[in-house]
Amino acid sequence: MRLFLAATVLVSTPFATPAFAQAPNGREALTQMAFFARDKAVALDQIASVEAAARVTLARAPTDAEALMTLAMATSYRAKLTRNRADALSARDQFEAIVRRNPRDAEAQAACGAWHLNAVVSLGTLMARGALGARKADGLESLDRAIALGGDRALFPALEGLLRLAIDGTDAGAAALLARAAKGSTPTPLDRILQRHAVQLAVVVQGGDAKLIQALAKRLLPLGQIKQ
Secondary structure: OHHHHHHHHHHHOOOOOHHHHHOOOHHHHHHHHHHHOOOHHHHHHHHHHHHHHHHHHHHHOOOOHHHHHHHHHHHHHHHHHHOOHHHHHHHHHHHHHHHHHOOOOHHHHHHHHHHHHHHHHHHOHHHHHHHHOOOHHHHHHHHHHHHHHOOOEOHHHHHHHHHHHHHOOOOOOHHHHHHHHHOOEOOOHHHHHHHHHHHHHHHHHHHOOHHHHHHHHHHHOOOOOOOO
16 A cells, blocks of 8 residues: 555656746756756756856856856756766855855755755765765754744745655654645745645655655655656
């Protein structure tokens, strides 16, 4: 029954691609790519295109907040797809610079936290720390801060819940985060996508199968549909 339930949730996840081409700006284009693209080469092409556009904007306006976040996200996504250490470290530095510029930016705090936890998901606790300086505790601290700053938005508890379960399918605190995300507001496409994913994962969490929970959490994270 649990296997059937998990398979149903995976199949029902909306990974169709038409909305991707309609994304109105760089960050939304990256969001669509991260959740709907299935081909690694196509995803890398899209990342390069968005990155180039962000660099054009920054050449004119070096402190443009949207372009800075877009460039950092593009670098981070490329690092995840290519497993390039230099890109991963560059993405961390960019996110941290954005946080220093505005410590109350909930999305920047979430990006910093996700950087740490994604590294742990990909490499494991010891390798993430040794190779990149990524720490689970630092990631959780930044994501908790994002939740506190983000009001009732679904994005932040959903992201932390998914990442915690991608690391540990038995994480006892994740269910409350998913429940909070299910009731949260959804002002952006990313909020809507992650709220939907939080609801889907919460169904499987009720079954209690840690391996299925962890596998689904990884699949529902950004770029989780692309084979590495």
